[in-house]
Amino acid sequence: MKRRIRKTAGALAMLIVFGLVRTGWEAGLDRRLTETGLLTPPPTLKLADQIGYQAFFAVLGGLRPLVAFYTTLHAYDAWEYREWDTVERDYNIVNQLTPEDEDAWIIAAWHLHTNAAASFYINDALPQTMRETVLARDWVLKGAAKLEEGIRALPDSWKLHNELARVYGDKDKLADPCRAAEQYRLAMGCEGALEFVRRFYGYQLARCPGKEQEAYDYLKGLYDEAERHHSPSLIITVKDLETKLGIPPGQRIPDPYPPR
Helix, strand or coil: CCCHHHHHHHHHHHHHHHHHHHHHHHHHHHHHHHHCCCCCCCCCHHHHHHHCHHHHHHHHHHHHHHHHHHHHHHHHHHHHCCCHHHHHHHHHHHHHHCCCCHHHHHHHHHHHHHHHHHHHHCCCCCCHHHHHHHHHHHHHHHHHHHHHHHHHHCCCCHHHHHHHHHHHHCCCCCCCHHHHHHHHHHHHCCCCCCCHHHHHHHHHHHHCCCCHHHHHHHHHHHHHHCHHHCCHHHHHHHHHHHHHHCCCHHHCCCCCCCCC
């Protein structure tokens, strides 16, 4: 069966030619814009080795987003065939071409820590221990590393911190509540962070060994702050902490345990 991606080859060729035409007369303008910080510096020759020199010249001609789009299509094609090394390589290129694209970092990481990991986890042709502890975990770690790379490029992205916190906090992925709590804390400090991040920070802190009192003080503060924080998860977590910490009955929140 012919691969879907071949249908886009002609379109890419046209983009490459257009990029070559633009390269010469825009070179001076690109250089000045780069020096003032208004344009991303041109990619390195390492990228040329990855995507080919014709496409590399198109990138230099200002077609980064279009070449990234083509490479994303190629990655999608590889995803359908579970060619995870190709998916990883293609998204490395996409992220290098468009480091400002927050969603591209998230999608790239998701393919690694969820799709690739799951495909090995459910592969009955492999020994169970290898599926669970070697191959699947390796891809989860690759996904976490991809998000960390994205955070280095976009340190003020609450979404990237939130995604990394989810990977750390998931018991089926890295199961590291302390690092998850730290990522939620960083997300809280970013502009535009949604309010649920404040609660999730407390939940992960409550699971972090030795942080029970800190988590109780924090979540009880949210509870006292406003009724909108009285979610079942927050109430359950606070009441569990009250029991664990031996909070006197008269100081405990009045809510009964919600159904778990």
